[in-house]
Amino acid sequence: MITTYEPLHHKYRPTSFDELVGQDPIKSTLKQALISDRISPAYIFSGPRGTGKTSSARIFAKSLNCLKSEKSTTVPCGQCELCKGISSGNALDVIEIDAASNTGVENIRELIERSRFAPAKARWKVYVIDECHMLSTAAFNALLKTLEEPPRQVVFILATTDPQRVLPTILSRCMRFDFRRIALHDLESHLISIAKKEEIQINEEAISLIAKHSQGGLRDAESLLDQVSLLPPPITQLNIINLIGAIPEEELIKLAKSLIIKDPNSILNVCNSLINKGKEPIAILQGIASILRDLVVTKVTTNPTNLCNISPENSESLNDLATSSNLDQILNLQAKLKGSESNIRNSNQPKLWLEIHLLGMLSDEDSKENNRIKQSLLKSKLSDNSESENVNNTSESIVPNPEKEPIQKTAFRDETKTSPDLSLDDIWKKVIAMLDLPSTKMLLSQQAKLINLTSDSAEIAISEKWINMIQSRKNLIEDAFYKARGSSTKVLLIQQKDNLSSHKEVKNNLQKIEQRNQIKIDREPNKNTFKEEKKESKNNLEINSIDQKAKKFADFFNGEIVNLE
Ligand SMILES: [Zn+2]
Numbered sequence: 001m002i003t004t005y006e007p008l009h010h011k012y013r014p015t016s017f018d019e020l021v022g023q024d025p026i027k028s029t030l031k032q033a034l035i036s037d038r039i040s041p042a043y044i045f046s047g048p049r050g051t052g053k054t055s056s057a058r059i060f061a062k063s064l065n066c067l068k069s070e071k072s073t074t075v076p077c078g079q080c081e082l083c084k085g086i087s088s089g090n091a092l093d094v095i096e097i098d099a100a101s102n103t104g105v106e107n108i109r110e111l112i113e114r115s116r117f118a119p120a121k122a123r124w125k126v127y128v129i130d131e132c133h134m135l136s137t138a139a140f141n142a143l144l145k146t147l148e149e150p151p152r153q154v155v156f157i158l159a160t161t162d163p164q165r166v167l168p169t170i171l172s173r174c175m176r177f178d179f180r181r182i183a184l185h186d187l188e189s190h191l192i193s194i195a196k197k198e199e200i201q202i203n204e205e206a207i208s209l210i211a212k213h214s215q216g217g218l219r220d221a222e223s224l225l226d227q228v229s230l231l232p233p234p235i236t237q238l239n240i241i242n243l244i245g246a247i248p249e250e251e252l253i254k255l256a257k258s259l260i261i262k263d264p265n266s267i268l269n270v271c272n273s274l275i276n277k278g279k280e281p282i283a284i285l286q287g288i289a290s291i292l293r294d295l296v297v298t299k300v301t302t303n304p305t306n307l308c309n310i311s312p313e314n315s316e317s318l319n320d321l322a323t324s325s326n327l328d329q330i331l332n333l334q335a336k337l338k339g340s341e342s343n344i345r346n347s348n349q350p351k352l353w354l355e356i357h358l359l360g361m362l363s364d365e366d367s368k369e370n371n372r373i374k375q376s377l378l379k380s381k382l383s384d385n386s387e388s389e390n391v392n393n394t395s396e397s398i399v400p401n402p403e404k405e406p407i408q409k410t411a412f413r414d415e416t417k418t419s420p421d422l423s424l425d426d427i428w429k430k431v432i433a434m435l436d437l438p439s440t441k442m443l444l445s446q447q448a449k450l451i452n453l454t455s456d457s458a459e460i461a462i463s464e465k466w467i468n469m470i471q472s473r474k475n476l477i478e479d480a481f482y483k484a485r486g487s488s489t490k491v492l493l494i495q496q497k498d499n500l501s502s503h504k505e506v507k508n509n510l511q512k513i514e515q516r517n518q519i520k521i522d523r524e525p526n527k528n529t530f531k532e533e534k535k536e537s538k539n540n541l542e543i544n545s546i547d548q549k550a551k552k553f554a555d556f557f558n559g560e561i562v563n564l565e
Pocket residue numbers: 065066067068076077078079080081082083084
C-alpha cells in the first residue's frame with residue numbers, strides 16, 4: 001500500500017490549545033471565554049506568519065462545535081464528524097476564506113448573505129478570514145455592516161500579518177489577540193520532541209540553528225526540520241549552515257578581525273572563498289552586521305552570553321576579538337555598514353558592491369553618528385557597572401592603531417571639521433543644502449544669516465518679518481546642522497531690524513507665482529487652504545498674515561505643492 005507523505009507542519013499541527021506552542025496568554029484567554037461561554041462575535045488574530053493564528057482559529061471553531069460535548073469545550077475530541085470536518089476544511093458551518101485571493105466585494109457579500117442563516121449542523125457558524133488586511137475597502141465596509149449587528153451564533157475570526165492595514169472601525173469591533181514570535185526555547189523543545197517522535201538523528205546545535213533561523217515562526221522551523229531530515233544522519237550544524245546558505249561563524253569572525261586590523265588582502269580572500277562556496281553576498285553582509293553587533297554587546301555589557309547571537313562554541317573567539325579591539329573601531333565599522341544592504345540587494349553585481357563596501361570600511365574617516373552612539377553606550381555601561389575600567393577599555397587595544405584618539409578629542413575634531421577652513425557663509429550654505437524642502441531652503445538663504453557659531457550652538461540673524469515663519473522650522477534647521485556637522489547644535493534665532501535681502505523682491509516673486517497659480521491671497525481662503533491652516537494651528541504655529549503669504553508662496557514655489565511639515 002502506498003502511503004502519502006505528510007509534511008511535519010501538517011502532521012504536528014496543534015489540535016487543542018494545550019498543543020499550541022507558545023502564546024500562553026492567548027491560550028488561557030480563549031479557554032476562559034469557552035468555559036464561561038462569553039463568545040465575542042468577532043476576533044482578530046494578528047502576528048507574524050507561522051505563529052499559530054490559523055491553527056488557533058481552527059481549534060477555537062472545534063472547541064465551539066465539538067459533538068462530544070454538550071456545549072463549548074476547551075478540549076475538542078478531534079474524532080467527531082465536526083472536528084474532522086473542520087480539520088480537513090470540509091465543515092459546512094466553518095468557512096475559511098483567504099482574503100489574499102478573494103479580495104472582491106462579491107465574495108464578502110455572498111459570505112454575509114450566508115451568515116444570516118442559522119448553522120446547518122454545528123452550534124456555531126465560524127468564518128475564518130485569513131490575511132484579512134487584503135480585503136478591498138468595499139469588502140471591509142460590507143463586513144463592517146455585519147459586525148455592527150452580528151447575527152446570532154456566528155463568530156468571525158479575522159487573521160492578519162498586518163493589522164495596521166485593517167480599518168480601525170473593524171478593529172474596534174473585534175476582540176484582538178496579538179500572536180508573538182515563538183520564543184527560541186519553546187521552538188527548540190518543540191523541534192526536539194518532533195525529532196524524537198520521527199526518529200530524526202540531529203544534534204542540539206543543529207536544532208538550535210534551525211530555531212534561530214526561523215525567527216520565531218513555527219511553520220518555517222518545522223519545514224526546515226522536514227527538509228534536513230532527508231539528509232544522511234547524524235545531522236549537524238554544518239548541514240544546516242550549508243542548507244540555508246548561512247555563513248559559518250568562524251569565517252565571519254575572521255572577516256570581522258580583518259576589518260578591525262585593516263587587512264584588505266584577508267578581506268578579499270575570505271569574501272572570495274565564501275562566494276566560491278556559493279554563499280550570497282547579502283548573507284555575508286548580514287553576518288558581518290550580526291558579528292559586529294555581538295562585539296559591541298560583548299564590549300558594553302557585563303553578561304553578554306545571553307544577548308549575543310553567536311553560538312556558545314564560538315563565543316570564546318568572539319571574546320578574544322572583543323578584547324583585542326576597541327569600541328571606537330567597532331562602532332565606526334558598524335556605522336559604515338549603513339545603506340550597504342540596499343546597495344547590494346539592488347545591484348546586478350552584488351559581489352562587487354560587497355567588496356567595495358567592505359574595503360570602504362577600512363577608511364579612517366570617523367562616522368558622523370559614531371560619537372553620539374559611543375557616548376550613550378559608554379554611559380549605559382558606566383551605569384551598568386561602575387568600575388572605572390570601562391572608559392579605559394575603549395583605548396586599550398592590542399591591535400596597533402596609530403590614528404586612535406581619546407574620545408573627547410575625536411568629538412572635538414568632528415565638530416570643528418567644518419569650521420577651520422570655511423567661512424560662516426560657507427557653513428551656512430552647507431547647512432541649507434542639508435534641508436529637504438525647497439521652500440525652507442529658499443527662505444533661509446534669502447532671509448537668514450549665520451552670524452556666530454560655537455561647537456554646540458549657532459546664532460542666526462533673521463529679518464523681523466520672517467521670524468515667526470522661521471521659528472516654526474527651528475527643528476528642521478537643527479537637523480540640518482546635525483547633518484552638516486555631525487553633532488547637535490542648538491539654534492538661536494536673532495531678530496534683526498534690517499532686512500537681509502529685499503523683502504519687496506520676495507513679495508514680487510510671490511505675486512508672480514500667485515498669478516501663475518491663480519491664487520488670490522486677500523480673498524477668503526478656499527476649502528483646501530482652510531484645511532491646511534487648521535492643520536497648522538493644531539501645531540501651535542502662530543501665523544501672521546505675512547507668514548501666510550510666504551507659506552502660499554513657498555507652497556507654490558516652482559509650481560509644486562510642498563509639504564511644509
Ligand atoms: Zn469533536
